[in-house]
Amino acid sequence: MKPRHKRAALIVGALISICVAAMFVLRALDSNIALYITPTEVAAGKAPVDKAFRIGGMVKMGSVERKELTVHFIITDTAKEVPVAYTGILPDLFNEGKGAVVQGKMDAKGLFVASEVLAKHDENYMPPEAQHAIDKAQSAGTGAGTETGAKP
Amino acid sequence: MTTTNRLSQIFYHYASPATFYPLAGKMIPVFVVLAALFGIAGLWIGLFVAPTDFQQGEGYRIIFVHVPSSWMSMFIYCVMALWAGIGLTMNTRLSSMMAQALAPTGALMAALSLITGALWGKPMWGTWWVWDARLTSELILFFLYIGFIALQASIDDPRRADKAGAILALVGVVNIPIIYFSVTWWNTLHQGASVSLTKAPAMAQTMLWGMLLMALCFWMYSIAVALIRVRAIILERERHTEWVKQLLAGEKHAGA
Amino acid sequence: MLGHSQWNSAAEFFAMGGYGFYVWGSFLACAVLMVIEPLMAIARQRAALRELAREQLAEQLNKETKES
Numbered sequence: 001m002k003p004r005h006k007r008a009a010l011i012v013g014a015l016i017s018i019c020v021a022a023m024f025v026l027r028a029l030d031s032n033i034a035l036y037i038t039p040t041e042v043a044a045g046k047a048p049v050d051k052a053f054r055i056g057g058m059v060k061m062g063s064v065e066r067k068e069l070t071v072h073f074i075i076t077d078t079a080k081e082v083p084v085a086y087t088g089i090l091p092d093l094f095n096e097g098k099g100a101v102v103q104g105k106m107d108a109k110g111l112f113v114a115s116e117v118l119a120k121h122d123e124n125y126m127p128p129e130a131q132h133a134i135d136k137a138q139s140a141g142t143g144a145g146t147e148t149g150a151k152p
Numbered sequence: 153m154t155t156t157n158r159l160s161q162i163f164y165h166y167a168s169p170a171t172f173y174p175l176a177g178k179m180i181p182v183f184v185v186l187a188a189l190f191g192i193a194g195l196w197i198g199l200f201v202a203p204t205d206f207q208q209g210e211g212y213r214i215i216f217v218h219v220p221s222s223w224m225s226m227f228i229y230c231v232m233a234l235w236a237g238i239g240l241t242m243n244t245r246l247s248s249m250m251a252q253a254l255a256p257t258g259a260l261m262a263a264l265s266l267i268t269g270a271l272w273g274k275p276m277w278g279t280w281w282v283w284d285a286r287l288t289s290e291l292i293l294f295f296l297y298i299g300f301i302a303l304q305a306s307i308d309d310p311r312r313a314d315k316a317g318a319i320l321a322l323v324g325v326v327n328i329p330i331i332y333f334s335v336t337w338w339n340t341l342h343q344g345a346s347v348s349l350t351k352a353p354a355m356a357q358t359m360l361w362g363m364l365l366m367a368l369c370f371w372m373y374s375i376a377v378a379l380i381r382v383r384a385i386i387l388e389r390e391r392h393t394e395w396v397k398q399l400l401a402g403e404k405h406a407g408a
Numbered sequence: 409m410l411g412h413s414q415w416n417s418a419a420e421f422f423a424m425g426g427y428g429f430y431v432w433g434s435f436l437a438c439a440v441l442m443v444i445e446p447l448m449a450i451a452r453q454r455a456a457l458r459e460l461a462r463e464q465l466a467e468q469l470n471k472e473t474k475e476s
Contacts, residue, residue, distance in 0.1 A: 013303050021292055034338045035339050091276065093277070126206055211425065214430060263441070267437045275427055384453040387453070
């Protein structure tokens, strides 16, 4: 009786762990593993219809406009753009020229109504003085008015 | 031929629990001291010397515990699978005990990676959690550790438990490159690697030093705890052998 | 003591630029778990030694009762 119990426990334990692991794998695979699609993919009609999805890209310079409680901005991957409207609290790192991932649905007029806005930052860590130096060097090298941090 | 014989002789000598038990006892204080020294130096640099970050302000300092725990969670898994694999193929008892001793420490590191990651994600990204490829694969790593521990605990016969655990550990190794490359293979909210072997680190010098020292601290800590645990496992498993009885008699004499 | 560092006061140090909860929360989580884990491992080692001592004592008593 006891060895059989042990074997049963073994099988149940292994099955549970495999199931839990598989569940998470499937959850991740559910949206093709990618967390978001790009504005170019949206323009190509790859966005799901009548279903919430995420778009990732850069917040276009000078596009952020606040109308009462709603924030309007444009998310871009430098090739295509998607206008976004969002009502709610923005994360600390949300800024023009920085990466963002927005979740929501496309309305009939092509405006993306976001229910959640996440900020995406890059892997660079440096003191502010170093960043100023880089900005200065870049604007001196390529002329004023160039977009910095074009990579979302 | 003779050198390989000599090497395998040395291997089997130290792979014997009777030899390793006292050796591990001597090694533990060394790694505890190293962990403390690296920890003090790392915390000093991380909290007092490293400058503010240009975009995350002081919030980036979570990196000094987040990256070391994440690295260790992946590294310990590889070492654990290696020991389990050696135990499976060469039938050395000590290797399997090492794998068993490493699993809880690996699970702890994976848990710390997820906890500190959530505490970092909330203020910076705006969310505690997303089903992003990097975060999800790290969560799977945590469940692999838990699965390994649970599987071994569910089998009474230690040799069979070792075999079953080894197979699970080896299959799970597939997850390690998935975690590591997730940020380049898929669109993720998690940023890419700041430090890698293929490019110059994307961090200021002092920040990098703080992080590396903390990583060394976590590494030494993991070795120390795994050694403490492997000694307990040796005693549990070898209690009916002659050398354990002698060891106990010796300790009694020393104590009296 | 804080003179040659990033901070002008202890309060500033603990505030972490407004991220105090998150920074200290993650450091605290690490500290707590990394203290509990070795204590548990040491307790396991002690328990194994106690169990061994008990087994040996039982064996000895067994022998003695048989002899007498």
